[in-house]
Amino acid sequence: MQALFQYNWLIREDWYQWCEDVAEEELLLARTGGVGGILHTLFHIIDVEWSWIRLLQGKPDFQESFEEHNSLQKVRGLDAKFRVEVEEFVRNWDVGMESNLLHDSFPDGRTEIFTWGEVMRHVIAHEIHHIGQISVWAREIGKKPISANFIRRGIIPLPEQNK
Secondary structure (H helix, E strand, C coil), X not given: CHHHHHHHHHHHHHHHHHHCCCCHHHHHCCCCCCCCCHHHXXXXXXXXXXXXXXXXCCCCCCCCCHHHCCCHHHHHHHHHHHHHXXXXXXXXXXXXXXXXEEEEECCCCCEEEEEHHHHHHXXXXXXXXXXXXXXXXXXXXXXXXXXXXXXXXXXXCCCHHHC
């Protein structure tokens, strides 16, 4: 579990660096599919990750406003702020938490029940899905997207005898 979160965070940082060479107007431009443009999608990824982790911790969730974080610097700042809490939770994850239950209640009174493992995998897959959208948009503006390779990132080190 931790390795896939680490992968997502590395890819996200690569995308932030990629964004540094793109005009802000291009990053903010609404695109077909997704939640908006490139920057809004990165914001959405961060917000969703943090929201689900807070729910698993039994903490209240509240929605951040993209209008208050509509620059690369502000999105990176929000990510850094939220990452502290998310990373601590992910770092302390163990297999015994897999089957814990989350009762997710809605304003209309409905409740859905998920295992924590299911939620964690949803958060991972959610980011990978949206990063794929950003990759398509990168090509549409004539820029090479970030590599999505898991290998060659050093996330899972080789055992000493295999080096």
